Amino acid sequence: xxxxxxxxxxxEQFPMLTDDELADLAESIRANGLRQPIVVxxxxxxxxxxxxxxxxxxxxxxxxxxVYEGDPADCVIDANVRRRHMTxxxxxxxxxLVLAAAGRRRDGRWIGWSRTxxxxxxxxxxxEALRQAGVVLDYAPDLAAPxxxxxxxxxxxxxxxxxxxxxxxxxxxxxxxxxxxxxxAPELVELVADGTHGSYREVAWAALLIEDERAGAARSxxxxxxxxxxxxxxxxxxxxxxxxxxxALGGVNRVMDAYDxxxxxxxxxxxxxxxxxxxxxxxxxFLAQLAEWAERRNKA
Numbered sequence: 001x002x003x004x005x006x007x008x009x010x011x012e013q014f015p016m017l018t019d020d021e022l023a024d025l026a027e028s029i030r031a032n033g034l035r036q037p038i039v040v041x042x043x044x045x046x047x048x049x050x051x052x053x054x055x056x057x058x059x060x061x062x063x064x065x066x067v068y069e070g071d072p073a074d075c076v077i078d079a080n081v082r083r084r085h086m087t088x089x090x091x092x093x094x095x096x097l098v099l100a101a102a103g104r105r106r107d108g109r110w111i112g113w114s115r116t117x118x119x120x121x122x123x124x125x126x127x128e129a130l131r132q133a134g135v136v137l138d139y140a141p142d143l144a145a146p147x148x149x150x151x152x153x154x155x156x157x158x159x160x161x162x163x164x165x166x167x168x169x170x171x172x173x174x175x176x177x178x179x180x181x182x183x184x185a186p187e188l189v190e191l192v193a194d195g196t197h198g199s200y201r202e203v204a205w206a207a208l209l210i211e212d213e214r215a216g217a218a219r220s221x222x223x224x225x226x227x228x229x230x231x232x233x234x235x236x237x238x239x240x241x242x243x244x245x246x247x248a249l250g251g252v253n254r255v256m257d258a259y260d261x262x263x264x265x266x267x268x269x270x271x272x273x274x275x276x277x278x279x280x281x282x283x284x285x286f287l288a289q290l291a292e293w294a295e296r297r298n299k300a
Contacts, residue, residue, distance in 0.1 A: 001064060001065055003044055004045075004065060007045060007050055007053075008072055010072055010073055010102070011046055011047055011050050011076050013095075013101070014050075014094045015149065016050065017051045025051060025055040028055075029059045030060070033061070034052060034056060034064060036052065037049070037063070037066040038052055038056075038063050038066070039068050040065050041069075042067055042069060045072075047068055049079075073101075080095070081095075089147055089153055089154025090147060092132070093133045093147040095130060097137070132154055132161075133147070135165070138161070139162075140157060140161040140164050
């Protein structure tokens with residue numbers, strides 16, 4: 001039985017279980033033993049079973065090992081293809097990191113993937129996720145770790161990588177920059193033609209930054225409008241409730257004529273701690289504005 005000498009770098013591209021999950025696994029191994037051996041390279045580096053090895057160390061159990069002599073990248077990816085605590089995007093990004101480390105990413109393509117087992121039995125969605133993960137590694141590699149951890153979705157990272165790819169073309173290719181300007185900002189083509197505002201690439205790059213800023217402002221405005229609509233809907237519901245309450249009580253004014261504020265303190269089980277003064281003041285301000293609005297509507 002080959003002794004474990006450490007963890008293979010490919011296996012480290014997939015995240016470990018949480019501390020609580022490792023504790024549960026260690027308890028299970030302590031009670032029932034290790035049911036599945038840890039897969040290692042001929043020189044003892046863990047390819048599959050990093051969590052089981054950590055749990056065995058916690059449980060004080062010597063793990064059984066099994067030597068794998070094939071391609072370590074294939075072994076690691078196959079072993080982690082169905083990790084339940086990872087999303088499809090996170091698994092795809094981890095697999096992409098393994099393949100890239102194995103030298104299988106070249107010129108924007110996965111090299112030899114038809115010969116590797118990571119595509120066999122995969123759904124079209126999983127294959128597409130691996131393709132997108134490759135684009136992220138090419139144009140936005142800083143997002144790889146956040147995708148693996150779940151902090152950023154693969155779709156969001158892919159969109160940013162696509163924008164970066166388009167930006168790079170405009171920055172590096174004069175013909176592509178001119179074509180972009182002719183299609184999206186033909187008035188700027190003349191700025192380059194007179195020779196006073198730099199190259200097509202420089203003007204296109206500046207225009208792209210402005211487009212991104214405007215797009216961000218448009219998104220903020222749409223978010224604001226949607227929030228306003230939700231707020232108005234809540235206010236409309238409040239107004240309807242107050243109208244129904246007024247009708248049900250035969251008129252709030254008549255009820256309040258006989259109201260004694262001291263009754264709050266005398267009420268059995270009253271909990272003044274649940275009354276937030278600021279919330280009550282905001283509610284009072286809203287009702288005052290609502291009364292003014294109702295008076296204006298009645299006079300109109």
